[in-house]
Amino acid sequence: MKIGTRTLKTAIGTPIAISIAQVLGLANFVSAGILTILCIQPSRKRSVMSAWHRFLACVVAALFSMVFFELFGYHPIVIGIMLAFFIPVTVLLKVTPGIATSSVIILNLYSAEYISFTFLTEQFLIIIIGIGTALLLNLYMPSMENQLKQKQDELEHNFQIILNEIALYIRNKNENWDGKELRICEEVLQDAMDLVLLDKENHLLRNEHPYRDYFQMRGKQLELLERMLPLVSKLPNRDAISLKIARFFENLGDNVHPGNTASFYLDELEELRRTFDREKLPETQEEFETRANLFRLLHDIEDYLLLKKKFKKSDMTDKKTTQKRPE
Incomplete structure (x- = not known):
């Protein structure tokens, strides 16, 4: 107790x-x-x-x-x-x-x-x-830094699972994932924002809070991930572009981090777009719908990365020579 x-x-x-x-x-x-x-x-x-x-x-x-x-x-x-x-x-x-x-x-x-x-x-x-x-x-209030960091770690861990499950589905059409991490992320975000509000109230002269913008950014990213899921389910099975997108999601999932290397992944996304544009024009309605879903998915991924880029200055000092770092 x-x-x-x-x-x-x-x-x-x-x-x-x-x-x-x-x-x-x-x-x-x-x-x-x-x-x-x-x-x-x-x-x-x-x-x-x-x-x-x-x-x-x-x-x-x-x-x-x-x-x-x-x-x-x-x-x-x-x-x-x-x-x-x-x-x-x-x-x-x-x-x-x-x-x-x-x-x-x-x-x-x-x-x-x-x-x-x-x-x-x-x-x-x-x-x-x-x-x-x-x-x-009440003048003494314990620091909530450890609790907020724990919520951050828990949130990022579940983001990793979500992104890797998306990649796994694109590769193998694996339908075993029940999506519970989405619900967990929503609960963690709510708890985290409650802690942020409480910690802010413990600092009478503080108008801003270092964790508030971070959790708000992750909340918007979660909404985008939820919006991507129906689009992912409509991708064709194991064609070249789908496998590249799966690899892209794997890279994001393996490197979720509070730091910011969104610029690196935005460059990689642009390369995906160029590959996408080089594909031959769709000839059937099914191919046209697939192409439209791919376009929307790439747009949502870009919004996902731009949220992180706006949240924090890039950690990439030299994108051309620096290896991949956590997203």
């Missing part, structure tokens, strides 16, 4: 907040621990926003409590009436995440049956201790 960082922070912060409130001799000191539990967030940005929302909601709750309880009495019905007005105000102020936190303060003031300046000051100290403890703990 794995204990997450957020769980550890909650386990550490709750007794710290309660102890501080207890040492200061505050009434309802346990409420400080409750506020800490409610305020622990998965990112720095959410933590700061949560602290502000909850603090403002608690201030509004204290004001509402003084007005309603002192004017209409300390009765359960008054709590219901007050909440009917209080909640819309939090929505108007856009601090609805603070409703649960402020409810703790409301119930503390209700249970006291008398709101004095001293007791109100103690409640604000509890708010500061509870929210402040959570905010301080």
Whole structure:
């Protein structure tokens, strides 16, 4: 069983907040621990926003409590009436995440049956201790670099399988592949983008993220691969061009990598096109449809490579003398 960082922070912060409130001799000191539990967030940005929302909601709750309880009495019905007005105000102020936190303060003031300046000051100290403890703990966020790199490796591994399975199908019309890697890639991309968003929120002054563009690029490439599959299934069996295209897919599949050598493969693709153009004109409808499918397939492969070329500057210093490197 794995204990997450957020769980550890909650386990550490709750007794710290309660102890501080207890040492200061505050009434309802346990409420400080409750506020800490409610305020622990998965990112720095959410933590700061949560602290502000909850603090403002608690201030509004204290004001509402003084007005309603002192004017209409300390009765359960008054709590219901007050909440009917209080909640819309939090929505108007856009601090609805603070409703649960402020409810703790409301119930503390209700249970006291008398709101004095001293007791109100103690409640604000509890708010500061509870929210402040959570905010301080949330300043520490573990790096997600390893998780993002793992997602990158997993994605590229499945890209390799997809490209090699396409090549295998072109060569042998092998229909044993169930295409599960396509679904796996979609899931990995979704998980990766969630991690990117969370990691971005942990850097308050960062507007961009080094992995975001990469995973977006791979997502568009995956869409192109899915679009290529029906075209591949219509290629003729083992003619010269089909075998060259199969070899091209094998080269791509064997060399999937975060680096960029798309220019090399674009040159190779251009050579394929020239070979394609030198073929005699189609004489039957079947040959014409095959030629059209080949043309569309080469166009999609080009788009696939151009996405990588636009994403990152070429790693090829000399295309004519450098050997093939990872795509």
